[in-house]
Amino acid sequence: MIEARGLSKRFQDKKRGEIRAVDNVSFTCQPGKIYGLLGANGAGKTTTLRMLATILEPTDGTAIVFGHDVVEQPEKVRANVGFLSTATALYPRLTSQEMVEYFGRLNGLDEATLKKRVDDIFNRLDMNGFRDRRCDKLSTGMKQKTSIARTLVHDPPVMIFDEPTNGLDIMTARTITAFIRECRDNGKTVIFSTHIMSEVEKLCDTIGIIHDGKLLTEGTLAQLRHKYAEQDLEEIFVKVVTPHFVAEETH
Amino acid sequence: MSLRNIGIVYRKELTEALRDRRTLISTLIVPLVLFPILTAGLGAAIASLVGKAQEEVPKVMLRGGQDSPAIVAGLKKLDKIEIVPETPNWKDQIINKEVRAAIEIPPGFQAAVAEGKSDTVTILKYQGEMKSEIATGKIEKFLKDYRDDVVKARLTAKNVPDTVLKPFEVKQENVAPPEKVGGAAFGGVIGYMVILLCLTGGMYPAMDLTAGEKERGTMETILSSPISRMHLVLGKFFLVLTTSLVTAALSVTSMGVSFAVLEHLHAFDKAGSDAGQLQLRIGLGTVVSVFIMVLPLAVLFSAALMTIALFAKSYKEAQSYVTPLMFIVIIPAIAAMLPIDLTSKLALVPILNASLLCKELVTGTYHWNFIAIIFSSTCVYAAAALFLAIKMFQRESVLFRS
Numbered sequence: 001m002i003e004a005r006g007l008s009k010r011f012q013d014k015k016r017g018e019i020r021a022v023d024n025v026s027f028t029c030q031p032g033k034i035y036g037l038l039g040a041n042g043a044g045k046t047t048t049l050r051m052l053a054t055i056l057e058p059t060d061g062t063a064i065v066f067g068h069d070v071v072e073q074p075e076k077v078r079a080n081v082g083f084l085s086t087a088t089a090l091y092p093r094l095t096s097q098e099m100v101e102y103f104g105r106l107n108g109l110d111e112a113t114l115k116k117r118v119d120d121i122f123n124r125l126d127m128n129g130f131r132d133r134r135c136d137k138l139s140t141g142m143k144q145k146t147s148i149a150r151t152l153v154h155d156p157p158v159m160i161f162d163e164p165t166n167g168l169d170i171m172t173a174r175t176i177t178a179f180i181r182e183c184r185d186n187g188k189t190v191i192f193s194t195h196i197m198s199e200v201e202k203l204c205d206t207i208g209i210i211h212d213g214k215l216l217t218e219g220t221l222a223q224l225r226h227k228y229a230e231q232d233l234e235e236i237f238v239k240v241v242t243p244h245f246v247a248e249e250t251h
Numbered sequence: 252m253s254l255r256n257i258g259i260v261y262r263k264e265l266t267e268a269l270r271d272r273r274t275l276i277s278t279l280i281v282p283l284v285l286f287p288i289l290t291a292g293l294g295a296a297i298a299s300l301v302g303k304a305q306e307e308v309p310k311v312m313l314r315g316g317q318d319s320p321a322i323v324a325g326l327k328k329l330d331k332i333e334i335v336p337e338t339p340n341w342k343d344q345i346i347n348k349e350v351r352a353a354i355e356i357p358p359g360f361q362a363a364v365a366e367g368k369s370d371t372v373t374i375l376k377y378q379g380e381m382k383s384e385i386a387t388g389k390i391e392k393f394l395k396d397y398r399d400d401v402v403k404a405r406l407t408a409k410n411v412p413d414t415v416l417k418p419f420e421v422k423q424e425n426v427a428p429p430e431k432v433g434g435a436a437f438g439g440v441i442g443y444m445v446i447l448l449c450l451t452g453g454m455y456p457a458m459d460l461t462a463g464e465k466e467r468g469t470m471e472t473i474l475s476s477p478i479s480r481m482h483l484v485l486g487k488f489f490l491v492l493t494t495s496l497v498t499a500a501l502s503v504t505s506m507g508v509s510f511a512v513l514e515h516l517h518a519f520d521k522a523g524s525d526a527g528q529l530q531l532r533i534g535l536g537t538v539v540s541v542f543i544m545v546l547p548l549a550v551l552f553s554a555a556l557m558t559i560a561l562f563a564k565s566y567k568e569a570q571s572y573v574t575p576l577m578f579i580v581i582i583p584a585i586a587a588m589l590p591i592d593l594t595s596k597l598a599l600v601p602i603l604n605a606s607l608l609c610k611e612l613v614t615g616t617y618h619w620n621f622i623a624i625i626f627s628s629t630c631v632y633a634a635a636a637l638f639l640a641i642k643m644f645q646r647e648s649v650l651f652r653s
Contacts (some may be wrong), residue, residue, distance in 0.1 A: 012648075055474045056647055075477050083475035089468030093270040094263070105259045106476040134270075150472070 001189055002029040002052060002158060006061030009047050021047040023213040029191050034184050036204030037193040038237060044213040045193035049162045053083040066158050079107060082151030085162035092136035096127060096146045099135055100153050107154035121149045141172045148179050159183045161192040177203060197233045211241045256478050260486025264460060268490060273455045278494045282448050282502035286509040309351035309386035310335050316356035325397060331389045345377050351386035352376045364401060434614030439588030442609025445502050446584045446602065449545055450552045452498025453491045454573060457556035460487045462569035470650065484644040488637065491553040499545045507538045540612045547629035548605050554636035558643050564652055598624040601632050
């Protein structure tokens with residue numbers, strides 16, 4: 001389970017002064033469910049997810065991830081999280097197998113368990129054809145599979161996906177979305193950020209709309225449709241975000 | 252502190268470094284190739300070029316002297332120079348290196364000398380130009396000998412022994428053993444080369460493991476793993492230190508071997524001739540002590556390189572940050588080639604202290620008090636730099652600078 005409690009992140013910018021990238025955000029993600037964080041570019045999705053993955057430290061508030069506090073026990077949180085985004089690249093001079101093994105070892109797996117898990121994942125994701133190929137020689141699809149294997153190697157109960165399909169072709173994107181569903185079906189807690197409406201509609205059990213660092217609304221797709229009297233998620237998104245957008249423009 | 256985690260990061264970084272051409276070139280190839288080229292190649296080339304310049308018979312223009320046949324005859328008899336007739340554009344000819352120098356003999360020179368009056372012969376030269384200076388030296392020697400002969404003739408005519416003018420002789424004698432003479436001449440260069448290579452050896456991996464990771468997007472990947480940032484930075488640091496030390500070790504070894512080969516060839520060439528030649532013998536003891544002194548310096552360089560490169564967003568940006576560091580290192584390293592002696596104050600100046608000490612070690616001089624001060628002060632600087640590197644890895648504003 002993930003429980004964000006008043007998560008906030010402020011940055012100092014030389015030109016713009018203090019920036020509230022995430023402002024008092026609270027939500028809960030349940031095991032076996034996918035929570036979709038929907039927002040435009042710069043809304044605060046990546047910063048929120050980076051705080052949950054303990055890559056960034058919150059300025060205020062905290063989050064409990066699989067029973068561990070992101071501020072107090074960041075290393076324990078990371079040991080229970082698989083983090084995947086288009087920004088999480090692979091080491092070009094390592095082979096696909098070395099890459100996965102490296103992260104397995106960093107997650108504390110002993111050599112026997114590691115070998116078993118790597119063989120299992122490579123078989124499952126059909127990666128044996130390129131396991132000894134260097135990552136800089138892999139196709140985009142192979143790279144994505146290696147990234148998935150990297151996040152799965154320690155079998156984490158919590159999965160965090162930050163715009164994982166951004167910039168990918170349709171077939172590679174489908175591999176990722178299939179993987180996200182599989183994670184949910186295996187009982188993992190999944191949080192997923194995107195600005196693509198169709199992905200949210202297809203995948204998410206709960207949707208949170210984030211704008212300008214604030215979580216403006218959340219609920220199931222049915223609840224949001226009912227609340228905003230719109231069927232189309234894009235229309236709902238526009239309805240939620242527009243008053244704030246207009247207010248910002250006027251300001 | 253988990254040594255296991257540091258070891259995992261180190262092993263992975265080592266695997267990647269061994270597959271990186273840039274790292275391999277700067278760590279292995281440069282030190283292995285540089286010293287043999289410098290000693291055998293460059294040294295031999297310089298010796299050969301200077302020798303050729305000295306052997307060349309320079310063209311020297313004679314201005315005046317029509318009424319001084321004795322000195323002109325003496326000059327023309329010299330086989331070390333070739334006297335050419337005067338032309339109006341003599342100055343341009345010297346500047347254009349068509350003739351190397353000119354001798355200006357004033358009118359009535361011979362008569363003036365015979366009457367015991369003082370007069371001046373001028374050598375016209377291209378100052379700083381090696382061949383012109385060599386020609387000048389040859390002419391000057393002839394003129395001095397000629398003057399001495401005139402003096403001797405005058406003294407003889409008056410029945411005065413020439414010891415009146417030369418009551419005693421002055422001579423120089425070297426008491427230092429040949430290897431110390433060689434060490435004093437080359438010690439500064441050796442310290443400079445080893446220190447510089449120690450820096451360049453760690454440079455590419457330091458940039459690759461920090462700014463390179465940011466640029467490739469692997470920094471976020473590794474930060475999402477459970478390893479603590481301290482273990483991560485230490486694993487990376489030990490790899491940079493390894494490359495720096497391997498470069499330093501290879502450079503001192505290659506230096507030792509190069510000089511040993513050179514000494515062997517030199518001994519072969521000069522067999523039977525005078526033994527008082529400039530020679531440089533670098534024994535195993537010297538190689539080991541230079542390496543030990545360079546150890547804390549390598550730690551300092553590795554940590555400083557990582558801290559600086561971490562600020563950069565890309566490999567290219569890191570290069571522009573690290574280049575000024577080269578100058579910071581080169582200036583004190585060059586200073587050690589100047590006639591500066593180690594003092595207690597200088598022993599605290601980083602880089603310069605190690606560089607000066609290397610110079611002494613090469614001559615076989617061991618000032619243990621200075622060695623202790625330099626080793627411990629460099630260790631303190633190195634520890635401070637490493638602490639700073641660890642702190643920088645904790646800072647989000649540095650890791651995620653955009």
